[in-house]
Amino acid sequence: MTNSNGSQLNGSQGKAQPCLRVIPLGGLHEIGKNTCVFEYGDDLMLVDAGLAFPSDGMHGVNVVLPDTSYLRENQKRIRGMIVTHGHEDHIGGIPHHLKNFNIPIIYGPRLALSMLTGKMEEAGVMDRTILQTVSPREVVKVGNSFKVEFIRNTHSIADSFSLAITTPVGVVVFTGDFKFDHTPVDGEYFDIQRMAHYGEQGVLCLFSDSTNAELPGFTPPERAVFPNLDRHIANAEGRVIVTTFASSVHRVSMILELALKHGRKVGLLGRSMLNVIAKARELGYMRCPDDLFVPIKQIRDLPDRETLLLMTGSQGEPLAALSRISRGEHPQVQVKSSDTIIFSASPIPGNTISVVNTIDRLMMLGAKVVYGKGEGIHVSGHGSQEDEKLMLALTRPKFFVPVHGEHRMLVAHARTAQSMGVPADHTLIIDNGDVVELTPESIRKGDAVKAGIELLDASRNGIVDARVLKERQQLAEDGVITLLAVISTDGVMAAPPRVNIRGVVTTADARKLSLWAEREITWVLENRWSQLSRNTGGKAPDVDWVGVQREVELGLQRRLRRELQVEPLIICLVQPAPAGTPAYKGRADAEPDTRPAPRGGRREGGRDAGRDGGREISREVVRDPARTPAPVAAASAVAAASTPAATPAARSAPPVEDNEPEGRTRRRRSAAVAG
C-alpha cells in the first residue's frame, strides 16, 4: 500500500516522481483554525477545519477563518474530510465552509460530530454533507489515495483521535491534539499499542501537536486537579461557582462528581455549557443522575451550602455568564461575599487582560476567588516535551513536521525531534499555505498556495474584508468626520460644506475643518472637474460623484494627517444641485486672512503644492482656536451662514443633524453615490 503503484494515481501531474502534498491552511504560527489538506494525484482530503478568535484591533469581528480560496478552486477534487476531535479550533469552520464548497462526507468521533450537528443545524447546512461517525481502530477510505485509521488518544475533550494515514508514498501519522494521560477520566486509554504498530511498520512522516513544546516534563494527567478541586469545594462556606471550558468534558465530569460527593445541586449557566453537557450525557461520556441538576431559577431556593453553579466565562468573554455576573448584569445570579469562585482554566494568550479584570471585579464584590497556576486546579490537554518525545519514540518517523503552535513552539518541537535523532534536514518548519511534498525518499517545501484569513462579523455571514477592518480601526482609533458638500452639476460649490466630527481628538473645531473642506472642494472643482464630468449632450453633464467624493476625502485626509497627525475616517457626501445654482462665495468675513478662493486657471506646481502653501498653514496654526479662541460673534455668524437653508440648492437637501447616527450617514452616502 505504499509507493509502488503511486504513479498511476498521480499521472496528470507529469512530475518525475509522484508525491504526497500536505498543505496546512491554518494552525501554524498561531493556536487556532487548524485546517489541513492532504493531496495525492486527483484526490484531496481535508483534516479538521477550525476557527480562531479575533485579536485586538479586529473590531466587530467574531470569528477568524482561514482563507479557503485554494479549497474553493479545487472543490471538484475534495473526496472527504476527517475530524480528529470536537474543539472549536478543529470543527468551528465547517458549517461556514459548507456554504462555500462541497465536502461529500465527513468522518469523525461521535462527540465531535454531535457537536458539529448542532452548529450545522444553526447554520442551516445539514443537507450539504454526510456525517459518518467512527470507532477506535476503524479504517475509512477517502478517494483512491487515502486510508485513514482512527487511533484513540487522550486530550482535554473526550473522544479524541490521532490518525494513521496510509498513502501511496507511505504512512503519515497526524497526532491531532494529544497528551499521554495514563489515567483518563473516562477510562478511554491512549491506544499506544496501535501507534507502536505503525512505528514498527515504518512511518514516513509525523505531523505532531506543538502547543506545549516549550515546557519540559510530562503534562500532568487530568485527574491531578481532582484533589485540589475537592479541597476547595469542601472548604467552601457558601455557594461554589466554577468556571471552565464547556468543551473540557473530563473537567466538567469531575466537577459534577465532586458536586455529588459534597451534596451540592448543580445549576448550569451558559449556552455552550448546557449544550456540551447534554450531548456528552446523551452519548455516555458523562454519567450523573438527572436530579443532580436544578434549573437556575429554582436553585436560589436551596441553601447556599448545597449549591454549585457551573458556568462559562473562564476566558473573560464579555457576554459569558461569569463576566455578566462580575458586572452585576446577570438577571438571575448576584455575587455574595460568601461565594467561592473557582477558575478551573488558564487564559488563552490574548484573553489574559479580560480574565484578570473579571477576577478583580469578582473580588471587589467580596467573593473568594481561586485562580492561577499555584492552585493546581487546571492542567493542559496538550503534551509537553516528554509527551512529544514519547510520540516520536513510538512512531520513529523518517521525516518530521511540527504543527499546531506558534513559531517558537514549532522551533522548540523541531529541536526535541533532533535530540531524538531526527536529522535537521528531515524536519520542516512551515507556515500556513506552505506545501510539504513527500516522496518515499524525500521531504521538501513546494510552491506555497494562497493562505490568509477571512473575518466574520457578528452575524457569521458577512465577511469582513481588509478595507472594512481598516475603516473600523480608523473609527475606533481616530473617529470619523462626515462632510456634506452641495455642488451643482456644472461644477459650482453652492453652499458651504457642513462638517460633523465624532470621536476625533483634535484641537481643530468643525469650523476650521469646514474651511479646510471648502478648500479641498474648491481645489477639486478647479483641477479635477474636467476629468470628473462629461458632457453627454443632454441637459446636465454626466458627473462622477463618487470620484468627486473620493478626491475630496483623499485631500482632506492628507491635510489632517499632515497638520493634526490624525487619520479619522472621512466620509464625504455630495448633494448634487441643478446646473445654474448660484455659487457660494466663500467665507472671507469669517476668515479675513485666508487667501480668496481662486477662480479659474490652474495653480502652479503639483497638487500638494496647490493645496497647502506654507504661508497658509502657518497662519492657520496661529489661528488655532485652542490657543486663540475665535470671537463668539464670528463663530455664530459662521454657524448661521452654514445652515443648509442658506442657498436655494441646499434648501432641497435633507436636513443634516449634528447627532446623526452613522447608519443614516452611510445611507445618505450611497444615495449620493446613486445620484
Ligand SMILES: [Zn+2]
Ligand atoms: Zn483540542
Ligand SMILES: [Zn+2]
Ligand atoms: Zn487544537
